[in-house]
Amino acid sequence: MMWRALTRLPRDGRDTLFLLAVITWVALPLIQQVPLWCSLMGAAVILWRGSLAWRALPLPGTAWRLGLLALAVAATWMSYRTLLGRDAGVTLVVVLLTLKTLELRARRDAFVVFFLSFFLMLTQFFYSQSLLTATAMLLALWGLLTALVNAHMPVGKPPLWQAARMAGQMTLLGAPIMLVLFMLFPRLAPLWGLPGDAMTGRSGLSASMSVGNIASLALDDSVAMRLRFTGQQPEPTQMYFRGPVLTQFDGKRWTAMPWPDADLHPMPTQLVVQGEPLNYQITLEPNQQPWLLTLDATPQPPKVPGSTPRMTHDLQWVLTRPVTELLRYEATSYTRYLADVDAPRTQLRPNLRLPLGFNPRTQAWAQELQQSHPDPAARVQAVLQHLRTGDYLYTLEPGLYGRDSADEFWFDRKLGFCEHIAAAFVIVMRASGIPARVVTGYQGGERNTLDNFWTVRQSDAHAWAEVWLAGRGWVRVDPTAAVAPGRTGSLQRLQTPRGALTSALLGSVSPAFALNMRAAWDAVNNRWNQWVLNYTQQRQLDLLKNLGFESPGWEDLLYILWSIVVVASLASAAWSAWERQRQDPWLRLLVRARKAFAHAKLQLPPQSTPRQLIELWRQHPSLQARYPQLRTWLLQLEALRYSQPKPQQAASFKQQCHALGRQLKRMGR
Template structure:
């Protein structure tokens, strides 16, 4: 076995391998690199089978053993297809299709004999490499794909090299030059090829209990909540200096609004349409804004959802996004967000929403299911009966409930345990602990029990500025739930009961989400300050990648054409730009070839000039003819008049095999060139 040999013996064994075995092992290593990212997304058995097949093929190459028989390969193919079909009940679709492609690539290596088989493996490798981008277009994956592309090109160049044992370094240098020469073409196509909607974007797994947003809020079912530190969006305030930017406590990014409660589950208002329940997008409620807006740019990570996260309140559609404003003041995208989206928005902190709402339109916001949370209903009656609340109305009721949260021993925790049937009663009277969902839900139930319209708003609160570029990063761990209550004369007013239980949840510098075992170990080795700085630099680099690569949309492409002088750019303008770039590329290629020709061996260039002159005199020859033979042919063809030419050719040949090139030999070659121009060349024979 390969790993039973000492390292020196393995190196000697590698050095003594036949070229086919060495090239095959290198290709298998590249294919393993290409397939590895996909194994994190596909079913575990797919990666395990692919690894076994590639490992088996590597063992056969190392031992120079014969490949499996045709019958065995056919049997493995049938088993692979059956496994995919049995797992997915289809061979179509992105996951089934990608699994099948990965297995076919691994199986194809078992019949890697002729060059035709190698070409099939190469192009399957390129195809599987592209499949990685069906799941993600993040910067780390782009780096992995670039390394995989370099490896596949190196293997492809190596396969076309002459017989013998050309070093892999030579093929790698050629592959690198090919990538460098192809980079301008790639950049031109990226910039000017018409942009189309992406064909990728796979929603994340919503079955995992992690911080983040979902389409509903089921209270009390999750005993412990793990924090996810992955970025959700990045915010920059280009018009505001750092000291004038909003505080962390003011950063509320609005997501889905939940208004229906069945005793345990909060859901948005819905209506039945074609047998399916869809969100009920009401006409926008009357929204009144005052003062100056806060203008900002947001870069939203793909979520597979429809929500455009903006700060309250944004009456105008975010520039760069397609969507509409619902009656609950949610900005909703027309299609699921499957790619990074960059948009600009203007939000007014001073606003009023729904001031003119009628009792009939508010009835659903006071509805509670029958038979749930009796103690909370009784608590609502007690609060209503207080003289201050009776005199002050809803504002005093809200203050009384928040005062109870501040002084009643309630606490914020991510491990509250599983709640019982009456979730609000459990929070107010039994556990007195929970995270924002429990607190917001219990508060909303209390308000409704007191006859006050209330609803849940979910989204994100807070964020942290990057120390490198100053861009605010909002993470999944910043997911939050708060309430809105309707007050006469004010409309819907935000009330965040979590701030009364745990003010540190909205603190200016709250602790970031855990970085995981690897991140903690890395921080312990290199120091937390350096680790934080490195993380900030990486996130700033990721933000640049999102801004300039993933978010290069059709609008930005047209803006680029406008800056290039096109008044009304369209696809014809892009076609003209591409045509000009292709022409420039061709001219650059011609110039490069001319440069290479000038840099070619001067002896070969001089000999080629002599052969070309003889060809014009009626005596063509090929590069394979040496000068001595050409001199003999010239004398036979033209007689003694060609003797000076013959002597010159013999001197040219002698100079070729002189000692290593020195300044004297270069001078001798220059003298031979001058003699060639002074020669009396024999005349071409005329036809009689």
């Protein structure tokens, strides 16, 4: 019923509804980025304009449009305290685009809507460059081109599928040009910086850790990085990716020690690696932080294109700038190592400090442990055994902790996620005289059998402890593994409980099928990341090296791009000349004659003969004054084709056509 009513609409109404649907598709992904009022206002205006088109009602007056525009500008200012910048600018574009549909009267207004829609489509990539976003915008491009082609079609009611087919052909014809520009156009820095990630209340890494302030933890299943090993692969229990090391503790908050430039050096003097190396390549997602995630321990700087990473005093590799785009680098690590075995006591002192007046019960218990287990290694094992046998629980919903979070964990609640367990363990170690610190990062991952890449997600974020033991240096201790061995053993992860709707939709889906589909999607996403998002300037230069350039630069990219443009232009000109040679020269002359009539704004039948053109010439004195010799020329053109009984030689026929063409050119001057 609805489809029948839609097909019976006038062309203006039908085309308007189609354009509104395309605009809605373009703007829909921005709902999470713009304020709520912008989404509601845009939806209301689109529905209003659609209702007017459906019922063929007149458009609102200028007062309505100006009032809504002033309201939108004021709301944007109230939301961002500015009208400039990325977020405020995108909000204004969304509002202006929807309001422009309220004055969609002429073709000029439609073109403004088209170009605003194209610009809004590009703004999607300010927030996401994922494969899903690219696919959605490709469909949006097809829809906008269809509406644009349809606007250029003649009067009547041509079917939309005809315009859609032509738009698809145009897109396919433009694909080679887009591919060449993608491969060779020099990579430039982004126009806008990317927003920082707020990790509070979600799994992931942060530069600090506040134990007890989060009542529940939501698992973020987004990808943190992907890696592929070349050669030997480690056991999953050995895959600890080192991030920020938290040493300072004020009773509630753990933070990393500052590392001034003088404290950064390429390789610590007291790092000794053992065993076989692990070689791998990491593709790191943007995290707005300078951290480089590597396996413990990595003695040599990771190979980062265009940058030289540096190592802090606690074995963490960092860059001088935050990672704001997809970054691929190579590293070599060793799972067996000795770090700071001969560290002086002054260097270890910050790892023994505890604030006064916090966690008295934990400190008292630590003193008992020190007396009953004088050997530090035995003391560590005693606390781990206490975790195994003390009915402690690893959970995503530990609730809010009070001032003495370690006391509550050890003696009252006995539950928490890895941050709680690691922090409480380090406090016991320090209180018993063992230098200790909290290390954050990622643990484990999921191997995709389709492409042999490991996927590490934000839900794999982890916190563990390191203790310093005489003769052994810094030793990793994961107290969470004592509470929940599956967290680091078989890589079992906690999962957020499903809602009623999710359970209803996915309750009948086979777990094996779901895992296979997820693996296939991850493999496709990984290819997108490797070959599209991570196609950097360095990879462009590597492409030139493979083509024979010794030391290519961005100037060489421009030279090659310019050469391709020149060659393509010459090839197009040659093709056009060849096509003209294939055409009948007499028909080309007739087309040129028709153009002379078209310049005089005369309507011609589509298959006008020279005799018909002569009759039309006689009826228009203005044409006789402008082209007085045109009648004689048309008679010669007709005679050239029809008056001679014998077939002419091709060469002679072309020569006569060229001679008539020169005459027509002189008449037009």
